[in-house]
Amino acid sequence: MSHSLPAYRPFALEGDELRDAVLRYATNPLYLDNEDWQNHDNPYRRQLRPQVLRHLDFSKPPARADILNYSSLAAGRLLTSIYEADLVFLPKSGLGDRAEDFHRYYDPGNRALGEAIRPALERYAFGFLDEEVDVSGPWTKESFLAYVESLDAGAAAGPSRTEQAILSSTDRERAARMWLIQLAPDFLSEASPMIRNVLGNYGAAQSEWFKIIIDEYGYGVHATKHSRLYEQTLESVGLGSDLHRYWQYYLNSSLLMNNYFHYLGKNHELFFRYLGALYYTESSLVDWCRHAVSTLTEVFGDRVDTTYFTEHVHIDQHHGRMALEKLLLPVLEEHGESVIPEMVRGIEEYRALLEVSDQDFAAQIAWMDGQPECRKLHAPVHEAITSGRINPPLADIVEPFGELSNTHCHDGDELCHIVSGTMKFVSGFDSHVILEAGEGVVILKNRLHGAIIESDECVYQIYSVGDHTSCLS
Numbered sequence: 001m002s003h004s005l006p007a008y009r010p011f012a013l014e015g016d017e018l019r020d021a022v023l024r025y026a027t028n029p030l031y032l033d034n035e036d037w038q039n040h041d042n043p044y045r046r047q048l049r050p051q052v053l054r055h056l057d058f059s060k061p062p063a064r065a066d067i068l069n070y071s072s073l074a075a076g077r078l079l080t081s082i083y084e085a086d087l088v089f090l091p092k093s094g095l096g097d098r099a100e101d102f103h104r105y106y107d108p109g110n111r112a113l114g115e116a117i118r119p120a121l122e123r124y125a126f127g128f129l130d131e132e133v134d135v136s137g138p139w140t141k142e143s144f145l146a147y148v149e150s151l152d153a154g155a156a157a158g159p160s161r162t163e164q165a166i167l168s169s170t171d172r173e174r175a176a177r178m179w180l181i182q183l184a185p186d187f188l189s190e191a192s193p194m195i196r197n198v199l200g201n202y203g204a205a206q207s208e209w210f211k212i213i214i215d216e217y218g219y220g221v222h223a224t225k226h227s228r229l230y231e232q233t234l235e236s237v238g239l240g241s242d243l244h245r246y247w248q249y250y251l252n253s254s255l256l257m258n259n260y261f262h263y264l265g266k267n268h269e270l271f272f273r274y275l276g277a278l279y280y281t282e283s284s285l286v287d288w289c290r291h292a293v294s295t296l297t298e299v300f301g302d303r304v305d306t307t308y309f310t311e312h313v314h315i316d317q318h319h320g321r322m323a324l325e326k327l328l329l330p331v332l333e334e335h336g337e338s339v340i341p342e343m344v345r346g347i348e349e350y351r352a353l354l355e356v357s358d359q360d361f362a363a364q365i366a367w368m369d370g371q372p373e374c375r376k377l378h379a380p381v382h383e384a385i386t387s388g389r390i391n392p393p394l395a396d397i398v399e400p401f402g403e404l405s406n407t408h409c410h411d412g413d414e415l416c417h418i419v420s421g422t423m424k425f426v427s428g429f430d431s432h433v434i435l436e437a438g439e440g441v442v443i444l445k446n447r448l449h450g451a452i453i454e455s456d457e458c459v460y461q462i463y464s465v466g467d468h469t470s471c472l473s
Contacts, residue, residue, distance in 0.1 A: 012119045012120050012123070013116060013117060013119075013120050014059050014120065015059055018058060018059060018117065018120050019053075019054065019056070019057070019058075021113065021116050021117050022053055022056075022058065022078065022117050022121075023050060023053055023054055024113055025078070025082075025110070025113040025114055025116075025117055026048040026049075026050035026053050026078065027050050028104060028110055029104065030044050030045055030046065030101055030104050030105055030110075031045075031046055031047065031048040031050060031081065032047070032048075032050065033047055033049060033051075033404065033406045034047050034248070034404065034406060035402070035404055036404070037248055037404070037426070037450075037452075038240070038245050038246060038247075038248070039242075039244055039245050039247055040240075040242070040245065041091045041092055041093050041098075041240075041242040041245070042091060042098050042101060042242075043089035043090070043091065043242070043243040043244055044089070044098065044101040044102060044104065044105035045101065045244070045247075046077065046080065046081045046244060046247055047077075047247060047248060047406045047407075048074070048077050048078060048081065049074070049406055049408065052070075052074070052408070053074060056070075056071045056074055057071070058071065058075060058120055058121060058124040059120070059124075060124075061123060061124050061125075061126075061127025061128055061130075062124070062127075062128060063128060063131075064128050064131065064132055066411075067128050067252075067256070067356065068252050068253065068356075068360060068409070068446040069409070069411045069446065070408060070409050070410065070411055071124075072124075072125065072252055072256070073252040073255070073408070073409055073448075075121045075124050075125045076125060076252055076255030076256055076259060077250075077255060078114075078117070078121055079118070079121050079122065079125060079255070079259045079262070079263075080185065080255055080258065080259055080262075081114065082114035082115070082117070082118050082121070083193075083259065083262035083263075083266060084189070084262075085105060085106060085110065085111045085114055086196075086266075087189060087192050089189075089243055090102075091242070092241075092242050118266075122263055122267070125256065125259060125263075126260070126263060126349075129349045129352060129353075132349075132352050133345055133348040133349050133352060135341040135342075135344045135345045135348065136341075139337055139340035139341055139344070140337055140340075141329075141332060141333075141337060141340075144332070144337075144340050144343070144344070147344065148279075148324065151280070151283075151347070152283070159291065160291070160358050161358045161359060161361070161362035162179060162357075162358050162361045162362060163291055163295050164362070165361065165362040165365040165366065166179060166295055166299065166365065167295060167298065167299070169365055169368075169369055170369045171368075171369070171430075171431075172299045173237075173299055173300065174368070174428075174429065174430045174431060175299075175365045175368070175369075176237070176295070176296060176299045176300065177237060177238075177239055177429060177430065178249065178361075178364070178365065178368070178428055178429045178430075178431075179361065180233065180234060180237065180239060181239070181246040181249050181250070181429055182250065182251055182254040182357075182361060183230070183254075184230070184234070184243075184244075184246065185244070185250060185254060185255065185258040186257065186258045186261075187226070187227060187230040187308070188227050188230060188231065188241070188243050189227060189243070190216055190226045190227045190230070191212075191213050191216035191217065191226070193261035193262045193264070193265040193266075194209070194212070194213055194216070194261070194265065194278070195213060195265075196262075196265035196266060196268075197209065197265050197268070197271060197274055198210045198213060203334070204330065205326070205327050205330050205331050205334075208322065208326035208327055208330075209278075209327055211322070211326075212278075212282070212319055212322060212323070215319065224311075226308065226311070226312075229305075229307050229308035229311060230308045232305045232307065232308070233296075233304070233305050233306065233307070233308045233309075235305075236300075236303060236304050236305035237296075237300055237303070237304055246429065248406060248407040248450065249407065249428060249429045249448070251357075251360050251361060251364055251448055252360060252409070252446070252448075253353070253356050253357040253359075253360035253361070254357065254360075254361075256353060256356065256357070257353050257354075257357050260277070260349070260350065260353055261274070261277065264277060264346070270342070270346075272331070272339045272342035272343050272346070273342045273343070273345050273346035273349070274346060275323075275327055275328050275331060275343050275346060276328070276342065276343035276344060276345065276346025276347040276350075277346035277347060277349065277350040278323050278327070278346075279320065279323040279324055279327070279328055279343075279346075279347065280346070280347045280350050280351065281350060282319040282320045282322075282323050283319075283320030283323070283324075284320075285312050285320075286312070286313055286320065289309040289310070289312040289313045290309075290313055292306070292309045293306045293309045293310060293313070296309070328343060360446075363446070363447070364428060364447060364448060365428075367427055367428070367444055367447040368427050368428040368431040371425075371427055371431065371432075371433050371441070372433075374441050374442045374443075374444065375433055375435075375439070375440075375441050377441075377442040377468060377472075378415065378416075378417065378439060378440035378441055378442060380471065380472055381415050381442055381463075381465060381468055381471045381472070382415060382417055382440060384471040384472070385415070385463055385465075385471075389471075390465065390470075390471055392415075392463045392464050392465045392466065393463070393464040394461060394462070394463055394464075395461065395462045395464075396459075396461055397459070397460055397461070397462065398457065398458070398459050399453045399457070399458050399460075400453060400456070400457055401453055401454070401455060401456050401457070402452065402453060403452065403453045403458075404450070404451075404452045405450045405451040405452070406450055407426070407448050407449060407450040408448070408449070408450065409445075409446050409447055409448050409449065410443060410445060410446075410464075411445065411446070412445050412464060412465070412466045412467070413442060413443065413444055413445050413465050413466060413467055413468040414442075414443040414462055414463060414464055414465060415440060415441075415442055415443070415461075415462070415463040415465055415468070416435070416440045416441050416442075416443055416451075416460060416461075416462055417440040417460060417461045417462075417463065418435045418436060418437050418438065418439050418440055418458065418459075418460045419437065419459040419460055419461060420437045420457070420458065420459045421437065421453065421455035421456070421457050421458030421459060421460070422434065422435070422436055422453070422454040422455040422458060423435045423451050423452070423453055423454065423458050423460060424451060424452045424453075424454050425441055425449065425451050426449060426450045426451060426452070427447070427448075427449050428448060428449075434454070440460075442465075442468045444468075
């Protein structure tokens with residue numbers, strides 16, 4: 001007897017169904033706006049701004065030019081929260097009065113809602129890479145090895161945009177702390193995404209990968225666990241080391257980078273892609289960490305603890321060779337040359353994300369340093385509006401004392417104009433200007449910012465000007 005079954009169709013929410021599911025997930029009390037700029041020893045609180053999510057459409061991935069828009073930041077925050085529900089986090093000072101938050105975060109309903117929206121959010125966050133990366137063409141073991149050798153030969157010897165931004169900043173310590181904050185989502189739970197791929201049974205390569213993970217976890221000695229070393233780096237420059245304390249200061253690209261490895265590890269069909277990304281990150285970290293040590297030491301002097309980075313200079317020389325010789329090549333031999341394009345894709349996608357992150361961070365530091373200039377731009381842009389030369393969309397807003405606008409960004413330039421009251425306008429960690437009546441600031445496209453009201457009441461206006469330079473002619 002034959003049975004008629006419906007055609008198999010992979011599960012993925014779309015349209016209004018997706019939007020409703022995202023909103024249901026994000027209205028968990030854990031994810032509502034914070035009344036403080038920082039989360040204090042509470043790894044379960046993550047500000048997702050659900051009041052805005054109802055207006056976003058995650059159904060179609062953005063083009064490369066738009067991946068730093070607000071929708072991508074929102075998707076990155078959602079994905080970080082979803083992925084990390086697989087990991088165990090406990091407050092440094094004990095569970096205490098955070099027990100309810102603990103249960104809310106790990107509640108089966110919260111996790112199930114997250115898993116329901118995850119595929120669509122992953123497609124939205126990483127879909128641009130399909131156009132960004134091309135691995136077509138015939139691949140053999142020999143051409144793959146030649147390609148890997150070309151990566152080493154083409155490695156950039158000079159400073160990155162990130163390094164230049166820190167060292168040329170008007171406040172180098174602030175810039176360096178902002179950078180260390182960007183690394184925290186990955187480094188404070190280091191190697192956790194990898195562990196997803198050493199479960200199961202796939203032969204000797206599995207044990208070789210586990211050796212890398214053992215190194216990352218300090219061979220069972222907590223004091224040498226890499227995440228503990230990074231905690232000490234943060235603490236040495238006056239930053240807190242509790243997980244996601246600085247959630248509101250994570251840039252779009254920082255979440256994208258961290259989420260990428262969770263994405264590869266969570267979706268086992270991307271196993272071979274993860275192998276390529278693993279090789280590249282392990283082999284390229286040696287020079288990257290040398291530059292990090294040099295930059296941090298120049299900025300902070302002897303008081304910065306750079307052990308995290310010096311340890312990686314040592315261990316990743318070994319890990320890079322190990323990943324290639326004990327993982328990628330044996331897997332290639334065992335499973336054939338058809339896996340090579342996925343390995344190459346992992347390398348190239350990760351390199352593309354590194355480029356995005358480097359540009360994004362340098363732009364954010366320029367934005368933080370440039371606040372005096374953005375404040376001066378208020379007058380000519382506001383004059384263009386009041387004179388009638390331009391007529392941009394306007395939002396009139398009234399907020400009480402202590403109202404905190406959790407960090408976000410805009411998809412075009414905006415003008416903030418204070419009608420009455422006082423606003424503390426925040427453009428990054430330890431970066432702000434005080435705005436009084438008649439003053440304001442131009443808010444640049446894609447730049448992370450927030451605000452808090454410091455008077456009994458503040459009346460202000462937000463004009464969506466698009467490109468502020470067009471207002472200056």
